Amino acid sequence: MFLTGAGYFVAKGKANRLTGRLASLPHQYGLNAALSALLPGFGLMVLWLLADRIAARFDSALFQPQNANLFPIAVSVVAGLFVGVAINNVKPDYNARTASERWIRGALITASSIAILTTVGIVFSMLRESFAFFGQYDATKFFFSAEWSPNFRGDSALGILPLLWGTLYISFIALVFSVPIGLFAAIYLSEYAGPKARAIVKPAIEVLAGIPTIVYGLFALITVGPLLRDAIASPLGFGDSASSVMTAGLVMGIMLIPFVSSLSDDIITAVPQSLRDGSLGLGATKSETIRQVVLPAALPGVVGAILLAASRAIGETMIVVLGAGAAARLSMNPFEAMTTVTVKIVSQLTGDTDFNSPETLVAFALGMTLFVLTLGLNVFALFIVRKYQEQYE
Numbered sequence: 001m002f003l004t005g006a007g008y009f010v011a012k013g014k015a016n017r018l019t020g021r022l023a024s025l026p027h028q029y030g031l032n033a034a035l036s037a038l039l040p041g042f043g044l045m046v047l048w049l050l051a052d053r054i055a056a057r058f059d060s061a062l063f064q065p066q067n068a069n070l071f072p073i074a075v076s077v078v079a080g081l082f083v084g085v086a087i088n089n090v091k092p093d094y095n096a097r098t099a100s101e102r103w104i105r106g107a108l109i110t111a112s113s114i115a116i117l118t119t120v121g122i123v124f125s126m127l128r129e130s131f132a133f134f135g136q137y138d139a140t141k142f143f144f145s146a147e148w149s150p151n152f153r154g155d156s157a158l159g160i161l162p163l164l165w166g167t168l169y170i171s172f173i174a175l176v177f178s179v180p181i182g183l184f185a186a187i188y189l190s191e192y193a194g195p196k197a198r199a200i201v202k203p204a205i206e207v208l209a210g211i212p213t214i215v216y217g218l219f220a221l222i223t224v225g226p227l228l229r230d231a232i233a234s235p236l237g238f239g240d241s242a243s244s245v246m247t248a249g250l251v252m253g254i255m256l257i258p259f260v261s262s263l264s265d266d267i268i269t270a271v272p273q274s275l276r277d278g279s280l281g282l283g284a285t286k287s288e289t290i291r292q293v294v295l296p297a298a299l300p301g302v303v304g305a306i307l308l309a310a311s312r313a314i315g316e317t318m319i320v321v322l323g324a325g326a327a328a329r330l331s332m333n334p335f336e337a338m339t340t341v342t343v344k345i346v347s348q349l350t351g352d353t354d355f356n357s358p359e360t361l362v363a364f365a366l367g368m369t370l371f372v373l374t375l376g377l378n379v380f381a382l383f384i385v386r387k388y389q390e391q392y393e
Helices: 002-016 024-055 071-088 095-136 139-144 161-192 193-210 213-236 244-271 273-281 286-315 320-322 341-348 358-390
Strands: none
Touching: 002 071, 024 071, 024 095, 095 358, 161 193, 161 286, 161 341, 161 358, 193 273, 193 286, 213 320, 244 286, 244 320, 244 341, 273 286, 273 320, 286 358, 320 341, 341 358
C-alpha cells in the first residue's frame, strides 16, 4: 500500500513537471503507477497463499516457515519493480491512460474468472462426494425409490422422490400465491401509479425482501400455521397439524412477492413507449393496451422472472423447517406436514456422524440433484430473457 501511494504521487509529480508535452493528463500517470504497484503485488500475494495451501495439503517441503518469511519481501520486490517501470515511463510520448485502462481491464477479467472458477470448484467438490455416495448406494434406489428412512446404524432407505415431491409441491403453492400478486403490483407500478405513489408503494413492497427468512419461518410457525389449522384443515377434516405444505407455501409466496414484482416492473417499464402510443392512437383503452400490447411484449421477460423466483423457492430452507415439518411423504393433501430436499441436506449433515457413511454422503447427492434442477431453470430463464431482448434490438 505504501508503494501504491508513493508511486501515485511520484509519477504524478514527475508528470506535472512535463505539463504541456504529455500524451495523457498527469493524474493518469499517477493512476498507472499506483495500479502497477497494487495489482501485481496483490496477484502474487494470492498465488503465494494458494500455493501454500496446496503445499500444506500434499505435505510438500516447498513452503517451510523460513520460506514464509520471504513472503512480504517478494511482494514488495515485485510491486517495486512494476512501479519503478511505471515511473520510468512518465515520458511525453507514453500514453498512461491506455496503460491504466489495461490494468483495470485485467482486474475486471480476473474478478470474473474468480467467480467462474469458484462455481467450478463448488461443482467439482459436490461431484466428488456424490460419486463417493453412489459408490456405496445404488443410484437406481436413490432416484426411483419412494421411501426415505435414513438409519445411521445401516440398512437405510434413501429415495429422493418424497423429498423432491415436497420441494416441488411447496414451490408450486408459493408461486401460485406470489406470481399473480407480484405481477399485478408490477402492472400498477409501471402503468397506473404516479411518481409519488410509485415512490411510496415500491419501497413498501420491497421491504418484504429485506426480512430474514428465519422471521418468515417464525411467522409461519406461530401465526399462519395455527390459523390455517383452526380455520380450514380441522373443520374440513384435512388434518390437525399446524405444520403443512400450505403453511410453508403461503409464507414463501409472501417472501417472493417483491422478487416477482420488482423484476416484472423493470421488464414492463422497458417495453417501448411507442407501442403504447400506437395502441392508444388506434382507439384502444388503457386496460386493453396493457392486456393486448404491453403484457404480450413483456411476457418472455416476465416468464424469466417467474422461473428465477421458482429457483429461489426450491432452495429455501428456513421457512420449510418451521412451516412444513420434517415428514418425507408422498401425499396430495396440502394440509399435511412434508419436507424438502434442502431440509434433509441440513439434517443429514447435523450432528456427530461418520462423514464417509451413505447416510451423510447422501446430502451431497441431494445437493447435486438440486443444483442441476435450479441450473436448468436458470438456463431456461436466461434463454427466454435473451429472446425477449432480441425482439427490441
